[in-house]
Amino acid sequence: MIDYGATFKRLREDKGLKIVDLEQPNISRSLIGKFERGQTRISADRLDKLLSDMGVSHDEFLFLGGDRSDNYIYMKLHEMGVQTGEPKEMQQLEAMITRSTNDLKHGRGGIGARFMREFGIMLKYGIDKETDKQFYDRVEVKKHVQPAVDFLKQAETWGRIELDIFTLFYPGMSPTDLLALGRLAIKRAHFYSQLRTEQMRLVDIIYTAFNGLIYADIAGAAEMLALEESVLNGMDEFMTDLTTQRLRLISSKGLLKMLQGDIEGGYTQAMSVVPAYEIAGMNKMSEFTKKQAELTRKEILAGNPRNIPHTYSMLI
Structure with missing residues (x-):
């Protein structure tokens, strides 16, 4: 679920504003502070008034704070570690793929689990297979990159999860897809x-x-x-x-x-x-x-x- 208070605080700080700058007769600095810390809630009307004062639309607020399962991606990247093909590192990669696959089967990790599994397998093929072909020309790589490319092309709006997926899969994208998605x-x-x-x-x-x-x-x-x-x-x-x-x-x-x-x-x-x-x-x-x-x-x-x-x- 969206963490409304934390998202509001990030936007406020990003705008260079202090809590006191947003204080109003019926919205005290104490209330705003507690809201940001998750200690209380505020009404939708008050939230929209505060967002309006910051020059942020309600849609923008939801877009930036929505539950995109991005923490899952960061967690799995940490588990995977740096990959150079060394046996120990390959074991970490295999373990990450297995855990992501299990999470996907049991409904954990959301969209992050789906793409971390595909990313792990893509990377495994890139490290395992000796070939003169460029990474993005390898059949095994294309198979696991294509779902990410299709997902990104169909996404109506790109948020953090879309940008993260683009960053993960770009080495396996063809130049044509990479340019199209860069523009997108x-x-x-x-x-x-x-x-x-x-x-x-x-x-x-x-x-x-x-x-x-x-x-x-x-x-x-x-x-x-x-x-x-x-x-x-x-x-x-x-x-x-x-x-x-x-x-x-x-x-x-x-x-x-x-x-x-x-x-x-x-x-x-x-x-x-x-x-x-x-x-x-x-x-x-x-x-x-x-x-x-x-x-x-x-x-x-x-x-x-x-x-x-x-x-x-x-x-x-």
């Missing part, structure tokens, strides 16, 4: 346009689409990158701490430039963010950026840019 994510997540924290989530999703398209559909990747920059620029009025996203954007532009023909110029641009990551103590991002830029440059010079696999970034 932006269109269907329109409720996010006024919320700072959810805008950041949307930026990450656009980057996910770019990340999957970069070595498969250059034009599509360029479209996603332009959209990411547009969203970031539109957030300047509200957000000041966008350092990581802007560094990532610069690096991504460099990779794109390399694939578009300016190999050395793009390589220099991609590598230009490395010192900033190092100064900020973001050593993993520094190493990741270096390896990605170096691998891209190497394969392009060798005439094999399509040999570069999708880079799988768990963003949820």
Whole structure:
């Protein structure tokens, strides 16, 4: 069930408002505080009045706070752990698949159980099977990705669960589906346009689409990158701490430039963010950026840019 108080508090804080800013003669700050902590309820009329004062529609409130079973996905991802194909890690993956399957059979976990099972099997095939085919071209992978693609295409509105499913399955999506769903994510997540924290989530999703398209559909990747920059620029009025996203954007532009023909110029641009990551103590991002830029440059010079696999970034 929706946690009305917690959802209200998240929206209020996201809007930069204090409880006292919403206090009214018949809605005291004490009542609002207790409501947010789950210690009391308030009438629908009072809730709608408070939401109106915050500039939030009732539909938006329900959309963002609805029961989407997203906690189940996070829990199973934690159980699964990082997967590189090592025996111990594969055992964790198998155990996660088994538990998700059992939960699904017994009506537990909701939609999260369904898709975590499919995701686990998709990932298992990707690790188990040695083949020259790209991940998204493998028959076994397609079988488990297709239900997620169909679900996302049919969803009238995208909330957190839809964005999470997109993030999970994007490595197995064909470039055509990935581009179509990247566009759809932006269109269907329109409720996010006024919320700072959810805008950041949307930026990450656009980057996910770019990340999957970069070595498969250059034009599509360029479209996603332009959209990411547009969203970031539109957030300047509200957000000041966008350092990581802007560094990532610069690096991504460099990779794109390399694939578009300016190999050395793009390589220099991609590598230009490395010192900033190092100064900020973001050593993993520094190493990741270096390896990605170096691998891209190497394969392009060798005439094999399509040999570069999708880079799988768990963003949820």
